[in-house]
Amino acid sequence: MDDFGLRPLAGGYSGETFVGEAAGERTVVRIYADRGARRGPAAPEIDAALLGLVRGLLPVPEVLEVRRPDETSGTPGLLVTSFLPGERLDLLLPDLDADRRRTVGAELGAMLGRMAQMPLPRAGMVVDGDLSIEPWTGFGDLAGWVEQQRGTTALAEWPEPAYQDLQEVAARAQSHLDEVDRVCLVHSDVNPKNLLVDRATGEVTGLLDWEFAHAGVPGTDLGNLLRFDREPVFAEAVVDGYLRVAGHLDDLDAPDGRQRLLDRARAADLLALVDLAGRRGENPVADRADALLRAIATTGDLHAWPF
Template sequence: MDFASLTPLEGGWSGQTFLAEAAGERHVVRIYAEPGSRGEQAHEVDAALLRLVRGLLPVADVLEVRRGDPATGMPALLVTSLLPGERGDLVLPRLTNAEQAILGREVGALVAALGGMPQLRAGPFVDGDLRIGTFGGAEGLDDWVRLHEPALDHWSDDDRAGLLAVAEEAQELLDSVGRHCLVHSDLNPKNLLVDPTTLRITGLVDWEFAHAGHPFTDLGNVLRFDRQPAYVEAVLAAYAERHDTEPAQALHLARAADLWALVDLAARRGQNPVADQAEHLLRAVAAERDRHAWPAAG
């Protein structure tokens, strides 16, 4: 691999994904320079996940997996094919209502497919065999909120109490679902590649947060910020058809499941625009004591 040919790939916050030219072809190179939550096995886990879902979901081909070399300081690498398409977060804002519905059904079907890939229990993937580890810390959403309360000390007492009430109710609803599945955990338009002409999804990228978890986590992520009615209704309809549920109930569960991520993001406000937006949304949820709440304009 010619490192001189690497150019940063737009769209991510990590700064570890690059576009490379080799033998006249373009590939994607992820450099694991800094250990993340998966540690030294991160490149192996990411490669295994792509191989696991290949043919079931639109993901890149794994071309090379290279271990890091402590002696030379060379980091681990994952080289994959470059998928066609335009980022969904650039496509969605310019669509008409009818086009939003077309893309929404595509997204809903994709989320439903992920939600149908079973796992025996919840936890992080720890190695290239996709063995499941154990999440530390909180046992439920209420504990999760309490753990993050120091980062929300700028909130009023009423807002913090409201968030805890919403979390307790949401956890009770989540506990009614007695199974686990493969969760992408960062499934939003930024990580979807879309054919701008047909609106077919051509790629699902950035699997660094994938884990075994709750079946409604990805649906909650998809519908967190993108709430155009035509899009939301289409996503829910496609998901509900696949899993034989009612769209309204799927939305209730999705909003409940997304509270885990919203709390975590809100506690990191100031670090990036997504965290700031999440904190603004979570404060509205807490103030109204309603997990479906949306911040007032202005």
Template sequence: MSAFDASLAPLAGGHSGRTFLGEAGGERAVVRLYPPDDPRGAAAPEVDQAALQLVRGLLPVPEVLEVRRADPAAGRPGLLVTSWLPGERGDLVVQRLTAAGDAEALRRLGGHTGAVAGALAGMPMLRPGHFTDPDLGLGRFPDIGLLEWVEARLAHWPEEDRAALGEVVWPALELLDTVRRSCLVHSDLNPKNLLVDPHTLEVTGVLDWEYAHAGHPWTDLGNLLRFDRQPAYVDGVLTAWTSLRGGERDAVLEGARAADLWALVDLAAREGTNPVADRSATLLRAVAATGDLHAWPFGT
């Protein structure tokens, strides 16, 4: 059996229902289960383990305590057991500071989260691709452009809405092409997947690496600023990111919004399955309707 206590309590904040709080060696631990049909194959837990090892010492990530491959024949899920890290979920911290109107604290928090995105953008990869094995070998992404992605994933949208979104995609692609290098991408880097010290506002944990890949340096920044648009927070994020990676702030923000289109389209295609997909669909429709990557349909 495993070294962790089998009595598991679901962790709040996710939509997969596969992450639990357990115990290993008398200490709290986090257990992530991987279904036998995980699209990355039976080695998915080992791929996540390798990603954590890659960034250890550069970003605050948990220690891997146990890893086990899925056994599709036996119907047994894979698992990854990691140490429990202290801190409060970042999205809850953002909500609290926003409700308090504490712009200075939001700016400091943005500085810490932006530094995480900037650090990732500085970890070079040879080319874009998904991780295929525990050695982080790179596969090939499907040979499909962003326009084709829109047509494939949003076929249920009215044709005029897809056409309007296409008018936004062209300049976005041109902007993305101005940066031709690849880096490590977390690909789900938003405050919900960050742990934060509630007093210092420093990031104490970067969690949930299952979507990590090699990709565009603006991708994580776009994710980080997708829904959290409080001016002070955005200012802190951009100040930290550009101090590490360079670039003019407005241009970098435009690039981050452009890079996030890939994920927004994919999420919008799953509208009705979870709140994030629903919000993404609403946001993407606003982008299409206004022709503005920075459109915001949710009020202040």
């Protein structure tokens, strides 16, 4: 790609994201050639529409150009956006002192609280550039999801007692999710490698990589962010920030609102955790997810921490 002035973007795990330049300004170019292409021909338009929907409310780049793939010529889809400032949080967070971790956490919690207030009509996947939602079959059945994964993923290797423990946890988790009767926009991959932060101020300058965005349960992104990043100062600030912005929703202003929020966040993240654990052996993140899921199943505690 160097011949075209494109360089791989550091941290772009898909291998399809590059830094380019237009009119003297840096840009980010996403080429939907492999993983992106598997999402279908509408993927560039969906990502562009999502960025347009939240821009001004969340720190996302400006869309500069979007192209659908051309089957006739074999040209892949393309999305060009502005380049955002900041450092990736996964690289920055270990170096921050307690005060700065608190600042960053509160900013992130407030951002997730704003997302929790973006209502959508039904749960499901975004399927086109008009942001149409295709409902999920089996939504609201975590135990059914676990059973499905048992037959087709690495969960098949779990001993039967551990699997039964996981089914019981899934049923209890579903009861937490059933307390909320609305859906909202969910990014679904809010983890430090997809977040940009200004080192000096703690301001969140970017929320990247919207390929897994969908309409889902409020609190899902909170559970995602705090799945592995549980350092107390940071985690407590994230929850504080969320409650400051969205604490008036979903009965979170009750005396036990903080615990309700964390219970729902862990419950909502269980679906993604099961999916990741089902790919144990593929990468270190999947292996870590498997260890966490086994601890949750063994203890019956959604908040279990084995590390």
